[in-house]
Amino acid sequence: MPLETGKPLLKVVLTDVNAKVVQAWQAAFADTPEVEIHKGSLLTRRVDAWVSPTNSRGLMDGGVDAAVKRHLGAGIQLRVQRAIRDQFAGSLPVGSAVCVPSGATNPKFLISTPTMERSVQNVSETLNVALACAAAFQAVHLHNAGSPGSIRSVALVGMGAATGRVPARVCANLMWTGYTLFNDYHFEDYDELRTTIHAQLRDIDSQPEDVRVRIEPPTRTRG
Structure with a gap:
């Protein structure tokens, strides 16, 4: 559904060690000056939720995922994989996400969204970066729908820019696409999100690297 414009309801922090x-x-x-940008580790950001790029099985064995598991403890991987099993039959598609309690006071929640199927x-x-970023924000929408106001701030890293080998400028532009879509629209489910992104970004390879694409939210007709 389209969202009302105005003051952002979510504080968004982008942080990465890669300059x-x-x-x-x-x-x-x-x-978009409302988005905070920092050079540094995700582990230093004090927010309600961290977003950790993962793989479809939720194996937190590399990159940011591994750092998050070391910081929060091995139990976080068990919670992520349990959520994947319960909500997605054990395999989390790119363009979807799970949100679980972190077991810590900072952050209170961890959002895991795959940028790739394997580790x-x-x-x-x-288009995995755009799909993963949009899915992370969709997870915030869904979580706050059930527990209003429980996630008011979120921190994300450069998705796919390390092990995924996505160039920094492409990563940034695709994350901007995911962020603006979050501000414009709340999808009913992840299937609708994936369908919309694939339909509108399928020709993005023909665009210059520095071009940003804003997705037009789908129009729903009343039955």
Whole structure:
């Protein structure tokens, strides 16, 4: 459903240790000053939820996922995988996400969204970054629908920019696409989200690398 415009309801923080990703964010999000951008570790951000890029099985064995598991303890992987099993029959599709209690006071929640199916995979020629970013924000929508106001701030890293080999500028632009879609629209489910993104970004390879694409939310007809 379309969202009312006005003051952002969610504080969004982008943080990464990769200076190229940070610089690319600063360019891509130049006209969205409400988004905070920092160079540094996700583990230092004090927010309600961290977003950790993962794989479809929720194996937190590399990259940011592994750092988050070391920080929060091995139980976080068990909670993520239990949610994947219960909600997605054991395999989390790219373009979907799970939100679980972290077991800590900071953050209170961890949102896991896959940028790839396997633990290490080149996704530089895919739409996975846009799908994962949009799915993370969709998870916030869904969680707050059940527990209003429980997630008021969220921190994300450069999705797919490390093990996924996505160039920093492409990563930043696709994350901008996911963020603006979050501000514009609340999907009924992840299937609708994936269908919309695939339909509108399928020709993105023909666009220059520095071009951002804003997705037009679907129009629903009343029956």
